[in-house]
Amino acid sequence: MTHAELIFIPSPGMGHLVSMVEMAKLLVDRDPRLSITVVIMKLLFDSDADSYTTSLATTGAAARIRFVHLPRGNTNTLISSGNFRTHFIESNKPHIKQVVAELADSASSTRQLAGFVLDMFCTTMIDLADEFGVPSYIFFTSSAACLGMMLHLQSLQDEHRMDITEFNDTAGELDFPSFTNPLPAKVLPSVVLMKEAVRPFLEHTRRMRATKGIVVNTFEELEPHAIRSLAGLGAPVIYPVGPILNLKGETKMKANSGADDIMEWLNGQLPSSVVFLCFGSMGSFGEDQVKEMASALERSGHRFLWSLRRPPPKGKVEIPHDYMDPAEVLPKGFLDRTAGIGKVIGWAPQVAVLAHPAIGGFVSHCGWNSTLESIWFGVTMATWPLYAEQQLNAFELVVELRLATEIRMDYRRDFKMETNVVMADEIEGAIKKLMEEVNGERKRKVEEVSEKSRNALVEGGSSYLSLSRFIEDILNNMP
Known part of the structure; x- marks a missing residue:
């Protein structure tokens, strides 16, 4: 039996790595002819990738998934520049080429290089796949609606010569084929509104069109309109295979994390x-902002579990850390006054928390992985996006899908843009709305979609069948 060897290249960062590894596990579990090598690029401040991959070595799938860790990259480039990720990934190309060359040399009559599966931000690696004479596929870690947004913006720029960054000054609404409702310009990702960042961002989209297919971490029942719209936007074959989630244990259950x-x-x-x-x-x-949040929670009267993290020093891109003593940023006496109803923590075992029956609502940044987890467990969300495409996700959840309530949809806190502080009254009102409609229409809708998310993955489900098509195409397109 010939083994098809796939090269997986995730973008640096745990959010991209974890969902891509879960995808790899799905593939090798489904078909014994597939083997996967995951090549991991690491930023200096990203310390979790090593412990995460070590923890996987004991799982059953490990025999046909191997990890190659590249040397930690030099991150001296101005990290807050819009092009940082692009430069960093490009600098890893020679290392990846060497890894694949060694793999190709060692391939035997029973193992054959079958293709590259690339993170949505690793499209520069298509050149390497071409050099090795194998096809490329994209793994898209966000929604089908977001993919549609990228394809539409890229065609506006390339075919209609529009300056996308001018939307930054637009207060109005825009028509996007992947959304049924007009999209407010204020929920577009920051990256498309910044002159130095928009070109490399849309270059990824341009390159995606030339691949054999795009695997999207979504499911047909969640985004039927968005998925249907993609063919008309010039996308290659689309495989909705989600929700791809890491449900079997957290990525960093530290002994001192206080999970128990x-x-x-x-x-x-x-x-x-x-x-x-x-x-x-x-x-x-x-x-x-922390003080306004605390005041809102106290006044709302609802029980709360609050994961509060210390921001990195200004101008530095680092993963936030836990406070030694959260009292230093909270209103005086807050912890004493709320001791009976609330708990302030640092890092949270998010999957375990969302799965717990005590949770009635989730105030979330609307990262796509968190969104899919919340839907999986049937927990209604209140949207508070921060960066990346989270504003777009918030709009989709609140307006398109009516699965969430809004704190803000256009809040942002990233390298270049920061929204004003959201005041306690606004937060308190949203929390009350979220928690007091526990048996309402929105909650029923979330539970309905939750059931559909589970059904999509079982034999005969929409994502199960889509993954089968993907495997078939990998094997048929082998050189």
Whole structure:
């Protein structure tokens, strides 16, 4: 039996790595003819990739998935520049070429290089796949609606000669084929509104069109309109195979993370009584905003579990850390006054928390992985996006799909742009709305979509069948 060897190249960062590895596990579990080499590029401040891949070595799939860790990249380039990621990935090309060359040399009559599966930001590696004479596929870690947005913007720029960054000054709404509702310009990702960043960003989109196919971490029942719209936007074959989630354990269950303590506290709460606030691995807020959030939580009267992280020093891109003592940024006496109803924590075991029956609502940054997890567990969200495409996700959740309530859809806190502080009244109102409609229409809708997300993955489900088509195409397109 000939083994088809795939090269997986995730973008640096745990959010991209974890979903891509889960995808690799799905593939090798489904078909014994597939083997996968995951090549990992690491930023200096990203310390979790090593422990994460080590933890996978004990799983059953490990026999046909291997990890190659590249040397940590030099991140002296101005990290806040819009082109940082592009330069960093490009600088790793020679290392990756060497890894693949060694693999190709060692391939035997039973193992054959079958193709590259590239993260949406690694399209420069298509050149390497071409050099080795194998096809490229894209793994798109966000929504089908986001992919549609990128394809549409790229054609506006290339075919209609529009300056996309001018949308930054637009207060109005825009028509995008992947959305049924007009899209407010204010929810476009920052990267398309910045002159130095928009070109490399849309270059990825241009290159995606030339691949054999795009695997999207979504499912047909969640985004039927967006998925249908992609063919008309000139996309190659689309494989919706989601939700691809890491449900079997957190990526960094540290001994000192207090996970047991968190779960014990939740065990003592009534069903659907707790609002969970968590903003992803890169999410944090300044002190003024933290005080408004604290005031809102206290006044709302609802039970809460709040993952509060310390922002990195200004101008530095680092993963936020836990506070030694959160009292230093919280209003005086807040922890004492709320001791009976709330718990302030650092890092949170998000999957375990969302799965807990005590959770009634989730105040989220709307990262796509978190969005899919929340849907999977049937937890209604309140949107508080921070960076990347999260504003777009928030719009899709609130307006398109009506699965979430809004704190803000256009809040942003990234390298170049920061929105004003959201005041306590606004946050309090949204939390009350979120928690007081536990048996309402939105909650019923989320539970319905939750069931569909599970059905999509089982034998005969839409994502199951889509993955089968993808495997078939890999084997048919082998050189």
